[in-house]
Amino acid sequence: MRAQRIMAGFRRIGIVVAIILSLPVFFGLWTWVTLGRAPPAFVFVFLVAGLGAHLLAMSIGWIIAAFSGEDESQSM
Numbered sequence: 001m002r003a004q005r006i007m008a009g010f011r012r013i014g015i016v017v018a019i020i021l022s023l024p025v026f027f028g029l030w031t032w033v034t035l036g037r038a039p040p041a042f043v044f045v046f047l048v049a050g051l052g053a054h055l056l057a058m059s060i061g062w063i064i065a066a067f068s069g070e071d072e073s074q075s076m
Contacts, residue, residue, distance in 0.1 A: 007061045014057015021050035 024046040028039025 007064060010060040011057045014053050018050045018054035021046050021053060025050065
């Protein structure tokens with residue numbers, strides 16, 4: 001039960017980090033749609049970082065299970 005809480009916490013943290021990193025992406029899309037110019041280059045860096053944070057948060061359970069030597073599918 002404790003491991004599930006820890007994994008849920010990591011997922012929530014990852015989702016929040018991904019949302020925070022996505023804010024410049026929304027700004028870039030807004031400038032592209034409203035002003036008709038290409039978004040700044042840093043927007044793409046934040047897009048990749050946000051996607052990476054989200055993927056890490058979703059796979060943290062597998063990573064913890066691999067390091068602890070447990071089979072996560074048997075616990076369900």
